[in-house]
Each structure stands twice: as C-alpha cells, then as structure tokens.
Amino acid sequence: MSIIKLTGINKIYRTNEMETQALENVNLEVKKGEFLSIMGPSGCGKSTLLNIIGLLDKATSGTIELCGTEAMTLKDKELAEFRNQRLGFIFQSFHLVNSLNVIDNVELPLLYRNVSAGERTRLAKEVLERVGLSHRMRHMPMQLSGGQCQRVAIARALIGNPDIILADEPTGNLDSKMGAEVMDLLRQLNREDGRTIVMVTHNEEQARTTSRTIRFFDGRQVE
Amino acid sequence: MIKMIFKQLWNQRRQNGWILLELIVIAFFLFTTSAEVVRGSIDYMLPDGYETENAYLIKLKEGSKFRYARREREIRDSIFQSNFNLLLLTIKNRPEVEAVATVRDDSYPGSGSHNSNGFVSDDTASIRIKASLYMTFIKEGTTDLLKVYGLKDARTGEPLQLAEAKLACPQGIVSAAFARQLFGRTDVIGEKVHLGKKLPEGSNANNYFEIVGVYEGYKRSNFQAPSASTFILTPNSYGRNTSNHVITYRLKKGVDGKAFRERIMSEIAPDFENTPTAIKEILSFEESLEWFNSMLGIYIHYRYTAVMLFFVLLCVFLGMTGTFWVRCRARRQEIGLMRSIGASQATITRQFMTEAWMLVTIGFLIAQPLIIHYIHGLEWNVIDLTAHYWQDSKTWLTLATDALIYILMVLIALLGTWFPVKQASKDLPAEALRDE
Numbered sequence: 001m002s003i004i005k006l007t008g009i010n011k012i013y014r015t016n017e018m019e020t021q022a023l024e025n026v027n028l029e030v031k032k033g034e035f036l037s038i039m040g041p042s043g044c045g046k047s048t049l050l051n052i053i054g055l056l057d058k059a060t061s062g063t064i065e066l067c068g069t070e071a072m073t074l075k076d077k078e079l080a081e082f083r084n085q086r087l088g089f090i091f092q093s094f095h096l097v098n099s100l101n102v103i104d105n106v107e108l109p110l111l112y113r114n115v116s117a118g119e120r121t122r123l124a125k126e127v128l129e130r131v132g133l134s135h136r137m138r139h140m141p142m143q144l145s146g147g148q149c150q151r152v153a154i155a156r157a158l159i160g161n162p163d164i165i166l167a168d169e170p171t172g173n174l175d176s177k178m179g180a181e182v183m184d185l186l187r188q189l190n191r192e193d194g195r196t197i198v199m200v201t202h203n204e205e206q207a208r209t210t211s212r213t214i215r216f217f218d219g220r221q222v223e
Numbered sequence: 224m225i226k227m228i229f230k231q232l233w234n235q236r237r238q239n240g241w242i243l244l245e246l247i248v249i250a251f252f253l254f255t256t257s258a259e260v261v262r263g264s265i266d267y268m269l270p271d272g273y274e275t276e277n278a279y280l281i282k283l284k285e286g287s288k289f290r291y292a293r294r295e296r297e298i299r300d301s302i303f304q305s306n307f308n309l310l311l312l313t314i315k316n317r318p319e320v321e322a323v324a325t326v327r328d329d330s331y332p333g334s335g336s337h338n339s340n341g342f343v344s345d346d347t348a349s350i351r352i353k354a355s356l357y358m359t360f361i362k363e364g365t366t367d368l369l370k371v372y373g374l375k376d377a378r379t380g381e382p383l384q385l386a387e388a389k390l391a392c393p394q395g396i397v398s399a400a401f402a403r404q405l406f407g408r409t410d411v412i413g414e415k416v417h418l419g420k421k422l423p424e425g426s427n428a429n430n431y432f433e434i435v436g437v438y439e440g441y442k443r444s445n446f447q448a449p450s451a452s453t454f455i456l457t458p459n460s461y462g463r464n465t466s467n468h469v470i471t472y473r474l475k476k477g478v479d480g481k482a483f484r485e486r487i488m489s490e491i492a493p494d495f496e497n498t499p500t501a502i503k504e505i506l507s508f509e510e511s512l513e514w515f516n517s518m519l520g521i522y523i524h525y526r527y528t529a530v531m532l533f534f535v536l537l538c539v540f541l542g543m544t545g546t547f548w549v550r551c552r553a554r555r556q557e558i559g560l561m562r563s564i565g566a567s568q569a570t571i572t573r574q575f576m577t578e579a580w581m582l583v584t585i586g587f588l589i590a591q592p593l594i595i596h597y598i599h600g601l602e603w604n605v606i607d608l609t610a611h612y613w614q615d616s617k618t619w620l621t622l623a624t625d626a627l628i629y630i631l632m633v634l635i636a637l638l639g640t641w642f643p644v645k646q647a648s649k650d651l652p653a654e655a656l657r658d659e
Contacts, residue, residue, distance in 0.1 A: 048653075056563055057653035077567045084565020095560045095656065099235045104227060111227060112565040140234070156564065 002065070003163060003196050004030035004053060009062035011048055011219075022048045024219045026062070032163075035190040035197045037207040040216035046200040047168050049216070053198060054087055054166045055079055067163050084112050088157030090167040094149040096141040102152050103128065103137040109160040127155040131185060147178030154185060165189065167199040171206065183209065228578050232585075239582065242546055246586025246632070247593070249539050253628040254594050256535045260528055261624045265614040266448040272398075272441035273332055274373030275508035277321075277480060280331050281314070281470040281487075283307075286501035306500040308362065311470055313491055315365055319478040322370035324471045330357035330454065331469055332372075333444060333511035335518060342453070344405050345415035345431070352404045354397075355443070355452035356418075360459070360468075368454065371473045374438040377402070377409050385435045385456075386412045393429060394456045396436035400612075401451040409437050416453070445512055446521045448612045468500075480507060536631075543632070544639030547579055551643035558647045559655025568648040572641065579640040583632045587625075594621065 011023040022045045030036050038046045051057035052064065055071055064071040067086050074082060096105050106124040115123075128134045131151040141149055150170060157165055167186065171179030183206050189195050190211075199210065207213045215222050232239055307325075315323040329336035340356040359368045368374070374383040377399035388394050395416065402411045417431040432455055440449025474480055484505045492502040506514070516522055561571050598617050613619045647655065 051653040054563070056559075056656070057651050077569070080562065080565050080567035080570070083563060089563050091656070095556070095563075097231070097557060097560065099231045100227070101230075101234070104230060107227075108561075109564045111224065112561075112567075112570055117226070160565070 001032055002029040003032040003034075003067055004028065004198070005063075005065040006053070007063045007065075009049075009052060009059045009064070011045070011052065011057070012060045022219050023052070023059070026219075026221055028214070028221070030196060030198060032196055033190070033194045034212060035187070035210040036199070037210040037213045038198065038200045038216065039202070039204070039207050039213055040222075042202075044216040045219040046216055050166050050168050050198060050200050053164075054089060055083055056089075080112070084109055084160060086163045088160060088162035088165040090150070090153050090157050090165065090170045092169040092172040094141070094146075094153045094173075096149055096152055096156075098141050100141075101137070102133060102139050102141070102144070105141065105152055106155045106159055108156060113160065123159055124155070127158045128152075130158070131155045145178070146174050147181055150174060150178070150182050151185070154182070154189075158189070163196060165195055165197045167197060169200050169202065171201070171203065179203075179206075224574065225577065225581070228574065228581060232578065232581060242550070242582060243586045243589065245542065245546060246583060247590040249543065250587050250590035250628060250632065251593050251597070252535060253539060253631065254590075254624055255597060256528075256532050257628060258598070258620060258624045260532055261627060262614045262620055263446065263525065263528075265623075266612070267446055269442070269448055269612070270375075270439055271332070271445050272372075272374065272439050272449055273508065275332070275512065277474045277476065277478070278371060278373070278508040279472055279474070279480060279484065279505055280508065280511060281310075281472070281505050282328075282503040283310075283466070283468055283470070283500050284503035285499050286495065286497040303499045306495065306498040307468065310491075310495055310500050310502075311362065311365060314470060314472055314487070317483075319474055319483050321473045321475045322367040323473075324366045324368040324371040325360045325362065326368070326469050326471060327358035327360075328467050328469050330359060331471055331511065332442065332508050333513070333515035335515060337443065339450075341419050342401075342405060343417045343419075343421050345417065345421070350405060351420075352401070352451060354401050354404075355450045357441075357452060357454045359454050359456055361456050363458070368456070368471075369436075371471045372441075373473075374436075374441070377437045377439050380439070383436050383438050388433055388435055389413055390415065390433040393432040394435040395432035395453050396438055396456070397434055397453045398440055398449060398451055399437055400440060400449065401453055402434075402437050404451050411437060444515050444519065444521065446516060446525070448615065539632075540635055543635045547636055547639030548643050551575060551640055551647060555647050555650070555655050558644070559650070559652045559657075562648065562652040563656065568645070571648040572644050575640050575644040576637055579636040580633055583629075583636045587629050587632060591625075594625070 006026055006028040009023055009026040010021070013020045013022055026049060038049060040046050048057060052059050053066070055064075055066075055074075059072070066082070069082065071082065097108070100108075103121065103124045106128060107120040110120045110123065125134065125137070128137055131154055133148060133151050133155065136144060136148060141152065144152065165186075170186065171182050174182060186197055186199065187209060190197050197210075201207055311323060311325060314320060328334060329338050338356045339353055341351050341353055343351050360366070369383045369385070374396070375381065376383045383396065385394070385396070392415075397411065397416070399409050402409045405416065406414060411434050414434045415431050416434060419430070422430050435456075441452050442449045474483060487505060488502070495501050558571055561574075566574070598621050614623065
C-alpha cells in the first residue's frame with residue numbers, strides 16, 4: 001500500500017527574466033514502512049521534491065497523495081494539522097530554536113497539538129532517552145555538538161509519532177562518525193517502528209543501506 | 224504557550240534587553256508628556272457649570288466728566304447707586320432680555336480677578352476649607368443670577384431653585400465640592416457657613432451665611448476643573464467703585480446677541496457716558512472665557528503640548544513598529560520551522576503577538592518605579608481649591624495615564640508585529656527555511 005503517491009509533479013521557478021524547471025513529470029510511489037533514499041547531483045531537485053512531499057513547497061502541477069489524503073487541496077489549518085500529525089522533518093542544518101533548550105525544542109510539535117505540559121514533558125523525555133540525549137535535556141542547542149543537534153531534531157520529528165519522516169541530508173553537516181550514528185538511528189526507526197522514511201543524501205554508502213534508492217538529474221527521475 | 228514564550232524571552236534576555244530598554248524609555252517618555260494632557264482633557268470634559276450661549280456681561284467705567292465730581296464723597300455713593308440701578312433696569316426692561324444679574328468683577332466666567340477665602344461650618348469648626356468666593360448683588364425682583372448663569376442643582380441636574388431662607392443673615396449657594404469638603408455631603412440646605420473663622424454669637428451677623436442652594440461645579444475657565452466655590456447673595460453692593468461691578472444678562476432664545484450689543488452701544492451707552500456707570504465694553508461669556516484662556520496662555524500651552532505629544536507619538540510609533548518589524552523579519556527562518564512542525568499561520572501570528580504583548584508589559588512594569596519617582600518629585604501645579612477631583616490625585620492620575628500609555632504601547636507593538644508576521648507566515652515554509 002502506497003503511503004506517498006506523486007503523479008505528474010512539475011515544479012517551475014519563475015523570475016522576471018527566466019523560468020527554471022526544478023522537477024519534470026515526477027511520478028513516485030513509496031510504500032508504508034519503506035526507507036527510500038533520493039540521490040543526485042546538487043541542484044537536481046532532490047530537496048525540492050522532499051519539500052513538496054512534506055507540503056513545505058507547492059508543486060506547479062501534479063497531484064500528491066499522502067496517507068490516503070489528497071494534499072494539494074488542503075487549507076492552511078488542515079495543512080498545519082497534517083504536517084503536525086503525519087509528518088516529521090529532519091533538516092541538514094537541524095533548524096533548532098536557539099532560544100529554547102533541548103527539551104523545549106523537542107516539545108514544540110506537541111505544543112501546536114494542545115497537549116498538556118505534563119504529557120509533553122513525559123513524551124519529550126521518552127524520545128530523548130531513545131536518541132540517547134536524556135542527559136542533555138536542559139542544554140541549549142549552542143552547547144551541543146552537530147551530531148547531538150541532529151539527534152534533537154530527530155527526537156523532535158519523532159515526538160508527534162508521524163507516519164512519514166522526511167530527512168534532507170541529515171548527515172550533511174556531520175563528520176563520518178556522527179553521520180553513521182544518525183544513520184543507525186534512522187535505520188532503527190525504520191526497522192523497529194516500521195516508519196516510512198524518505199531521505200535525500202549525497203552519500204552512496206548510506207543510500208545502499210536503505211530499502212530503495214531513486215536518482216535524479218536535472219529535475220527528472222533517471223533511475 | 225505563554226510559558227514557552229516566557230522561556231524564549233528569558234533565554235534571549237541579552238537581545239531582548241535592548242528592546243526592553245527602548246520600551247522603558249518609551250513608557251517613561253510617553254508618561255511625562257501625556258500625564259498633563261490626560262488631566263487637562265478630563266478637566267475640560269467636566270461640565271462648565273454655566274451656559275455660555277446667549278449670556279453676556281457689561282463691564283463699566285467711570286464717565287470722563289464724572290471724574291471731576293467724584294471728590295464729592297457724600298454724593299458719590301448715591302449717584303453711583305442710582306445710575307447703576309437705572310442702567311440695570313434699562314437693560315432688564317428691554318424685550319430681548321430674559322434675565323439680568325449683577326456680580327462682583329471676579330464673579331463671572333473668565334474673569335481675570337479671583338478671590339478665595341477660608342470657610343468653616345457652624346458645628347464642625349475644626350474643619351476649614353479654602354474655596355473661591357463669588358459675590359452677586361441681589362436687587363429684589365430685578366436680578367436673577369441662577370437664570371443668567373444657568374446654574375444647575377447638584378442633586379437633580381435641573382435649573383437651581385433657591386430654598387426658603389430661615390435665618391436672618393445673608394444667603395449663599397455653594398458648589399457640590401464645597402459642600403462635600405465642609406460637610407461630607409451635598410444635602411446642606413439651611414446649614415450655616417462662616418467666612419474666615421467662627422466668631423462669637425452676635426459679634427458680626429454678616430460673617431456667616433445660610434446655604435439656600437447647592438450647584439454643580441462652576442469653572443472659572445473651561446480648561447480648568449471647577450474649584451470648591453460659593454456665591455454669596457447680598458443686597459449690598461461691594462464697595463462703590465465702578466470697576467467692582469459687572470452687569471450680566473441672558474437674552475431670550477433666537478435674539479441676535481451681536482445686533483443687540485450694537486443696539487445697547489448706540490441707544491443706551493450714550494446716556495450713561497458721563498456717569499459713574501458708563502459702559503466700557505460688552506462681552507459674551509464665550510469671549511470672556513476666550514480672553515481669559517489667552518491671557519493665561521492656556522491655548523499656547525495646549526498647542527505646544529499637543530505638538531509635543533504628536534511628535535512623541537510619531538517617534539514612539541516609528542521606533543516601536545520598526546523594532547518589532549525588524550524583530551519579526553529576523554525570525555523568518557524560525558517561522559518557517561514553526562510551520563514545518565505544524566503551526567498554522569494563525570498560531571504563529573498569535574504567538575508573535577503574545578510575545579510582543581509580553582515584552583511591552585515587562586518593559587512597562589519595569590518603567591513603573593521611574594514613573595512613580597517622577598510623579599512624586601513633580602511640583603504639582605494645582606491649587607488646593609481644585610484638589611477634590613480624582614485627576615488631581617497623583618495616584619489616580621498615574622493610574623489613568625498608565626492605562627492610556629499601556630494601551631497605546633500594546634496597540635503599537637501589536638501593529639508592528641501583525642503586519643510582518645502575517646507576511647512571513649504566508650511565505651512557503653521551504654522559502655522561509657532557506658532564509659539566512
């Protein structure tokens with residue numbers, strides 16, 4: 001059963017002077033529990049595709065079906081709810097809120113779900129335990145290493161118990177050891193929880209450890 | 224949500240410190256410029272205590288030829304009285320006139336003279352108040368101060384009616400503030416009030432008066448709060464000097480005041496030109512107040528204050544909206560992140576607005592000791608005659624001004640936040656997240 005289904009996706013960036021086709025007629029299906037990696041050279045549209053799947057960007061044309069929902073027709077509030085409950089994001093540059101400590105960063109998605117403070121803290125502690133950062137709960141992001149920041153971002157993506165995790169070069173800013181640790185964590189989430197993961201990566205070795213790899217070149221899926 | 228915002232503000236205290244400093248300066252600056260405006264506006268909004276429409280006053284002077292005769296002391300008084308009464312009756316008998324009254328020269332709205340006195344009540348001699356003392360000269364069956372001035376009963380708001388006198392002494396009417404200060408109540412008809420101090424029984428029958436009416440506040444200027452005041456109704460003229468006497472009159476509805484004034488000047492004034500009661504000028508109550516306000520520099524003062532306030536508000540508006548605008552734009556990436564993890568546009572707007580409100584509230588609260596220090600150190604420019612109005616209390620005025628500037632600051636901060644946040648939260652999260 002497909003949890004992600006893209007049909008005829010096109011994305012064109014328009015400026016006054018020119019048009020750039022970032023994605024061209026992309027058709028993609030991802031099954032529930034699959035760990036898909038997207039590869040390709042810089043500027044080929046990998047991140048754009050991930051953003052469109054994650055409803056962070058709008059496709060110029062085509063349809064997106066996520067968890068059985070036609071996503072293109074959702075209104076702002078429904079979109080927000082969908083992102084909050086069904087999707088978890090992991091970014092290359094972590095995107096943690098520097099003015100909040102680790103546990104508060106992790107709790108954020110639940111804040112928008114109106115979960116009580118006690119419950120938020122309990123769940124945040126649970127996921128931080130899982131990513132091995134329970135001893136850093138009161139630290140500020142600036143006091144953590146890159147790998148630890150990415151673990152916090154993973155914990156934040158996990159706390160809402162999403163169906164799909166979207167990771168945009170999650171190890172791009174990490175050294176190989178930390179990168180390996182993060183990959184281990186993602187594989188574990190896929191294997192043990194059966195979570196669907198779509199990951200953009202430049203790393204062939206990491207891509208080989210996923211269940212399927214697709215490749216892009218100049219906005220087109222080539223493999 | 225509020226707890227989370229508070230944590231965020233606290234964790235960014237160094238950056239927010241500058242904003243708070245700006246807000247403290249703004250709160251203090253706004254307070255110092257608007258406190259007087261608040262007080263002045265409230266004073267202005269209080270009822271005048273008289274009706275200026277159709278009410279006029281005639282100022283007198285000694286006619287040029289009379290000056291040679293004034294050394295004749297014996298005849299001077301009777302000449303003055305007879306001429307004065309004749310002029311009064313001449314005005315009163317004109318069909319256009321509804322009522323006339325004669326008052327001392329400090330006892331009409333906008334008079335440049337002022338007289339205040341100490342008063343004690345008959346049974347609570349220990350309480351002594353200071354109040355404006357006005358004088359009206361009653362010519363039985365001729366003058367009607369209540370009608371000319373349009374004084375209102377403090378309790379009913381209806382035109383004031385005099386109660387029947389019970390004592391063999393002069394009568395007086397007092398303002399509600401006078402009654403409250405001296406007796407603690409406004410139901411004081413029939414009470415005895417002593418001028419200056421209470422003298423032994425029978426020593427001076429004119430040293431006290433009986434209250435026969437309580438009127439609403441009476442303003443000397445329409446820009447000032449009414450002082451505690453009293454009108455003593457006396458049959459005797461105060462002195463024999465022309466400059467101490469003013470004739471006031473109210474015209475019937477629909478009469479052209481300007482034309483009537485011209486008629487008096489052409490038809491009546493020449494007959495009195497060489498008497499001790501020659502007509503110097505005729506002013507409407509509005510003109511009298513206008514003159515008084517100009518003389519005191521009230522218009523210039525308020526114009527200056529209004530210009531100052533306008534510039535302060537402009538600076539505050541530009542400064543605050545700029546700060547909050549920049550603050551929001553600088554957090555575009557954070558807004559993108561918030562949207563990516565499930566915040567709707569409305570949630571983000573609400574969060575930023577709450578944050579702006581909290582910042583303003585904190586800055587405003589920190590500024591309070593400064594404001595309190597300022598207001599207590601201020602030389603209070605009020606005479607104690609008007610100190611019975613709440614806006615003259617430093618505490619109440621501080622609270623009222625504080626409320627006003629707080630609302631202003633919150634509104635400006637919300638406005639400065641709403642536009643950029645609304646704009647930023649409309650951006651696609653993917654674009655916002657790319658923002659560096």
